[in-house]
Amino acid sequence: MNYRITDLFSPMSSRDILDILLAHQPCHLRGSDTKFNELFSLDQFWDCLKTAPSIRAVFPGLKQAHISFDDAPDMYASGATICVSGLERTWCTLRALAESARNELGLTGEVEIKAYLSPEGAGFAQHYDPRTVTTVQISGSKEWRFGRSVTEQFPLGNSPFPLTDDQQQHLEQGGVETVSLRPGDLLCLPPGTIHWAAASDYSLALNCSFEYIGDTVAELVAEYLLRELQATPQLRQTFFRDVVQSPAVREHNSRCIKAILNEMPDAISRSLDKIRDMYG
Secondary structure (H helix, E strand, C coil): CCCCHHHHCCCCCHHHHHHHHHHCCCEEECCCCCCCCCCCCHHHHHHHCCCCCEEEEEEHHHEEEECCHHHHHHHHHCCCEEEEECHHHHCHHHHHHHHHHHHHHCCCCCEEEEEEEECCCCEEEEECCCEEEEEEEEEEEEEEEEECCCCCCCCCCCCCCCCCHHHHHHHHHHCEEEEEECCCCEEEECCCCCEEEEEEEEEEEEEEEEECCCCCHHHHHHHHHHHHHHCCHHHHCCCCCCCCCCHHHHHHHHHHHHHHHHHHHHHHHHHHHHHHHHHC
8 A cells, every 4th residue: 555645644635734844733643553554564673674764762761772683672572662763764664655646636745754663661852953854653652742933933943952942932931732652643833833742652753744845945946046146247256354455356256246237136036936836
């Protein structure tokens, strides 16, 4: 079976999923314990380690290290969560799932899929991510806690560890939700939502993350604007630092600044027109 993104969020349609993503609201769905039987399994987890591009062992306090396939069983037995990245490239079923998410939702950013295997009590400490995090519980169970409101809108990086006093205060003032994920369940959290989790007995889960860094609105506009500005020969010149106090350098830099100020309004207009044509 080739899982589609709507199979993960069933009974939601693609439009329902987009409404959730655009509203930047948490989404928790209960599913039958057989819902993801053909998507992934514990045996497949150990198999996928052999070809995975990245394997990490994560210990309490978000202490972690890259490990080899041979190290994973010992690290797991020592209480570490084993995190496997890049499955959207190396596992055919999950590659099809990532492609479905991009095609059916119109996502322009990367879709990355990771697997997490945690022994009893293990998981991740309080943090937020610069991406939309969608977790599906394959087997075992895991208790999740997350803030009712976003702590930082579309962060450009992970939260610091430990959280700052302001972030901790925001979490306490906004309140915390607690859900226990069982096989067949899904939890989707917006970027910048503080969350933490721990396996109740053991836990195998897949994380399907929707990335925006590299494809933000600002980056898209900047890319198109750069193309437009570089079409003007005068704007392809270099700037000089005036280390020798040269009148010629100051005059050159001044001409460049005037040229870009003159060109900018039309370049912005042309860029936005092209973006509207492509994405409108």
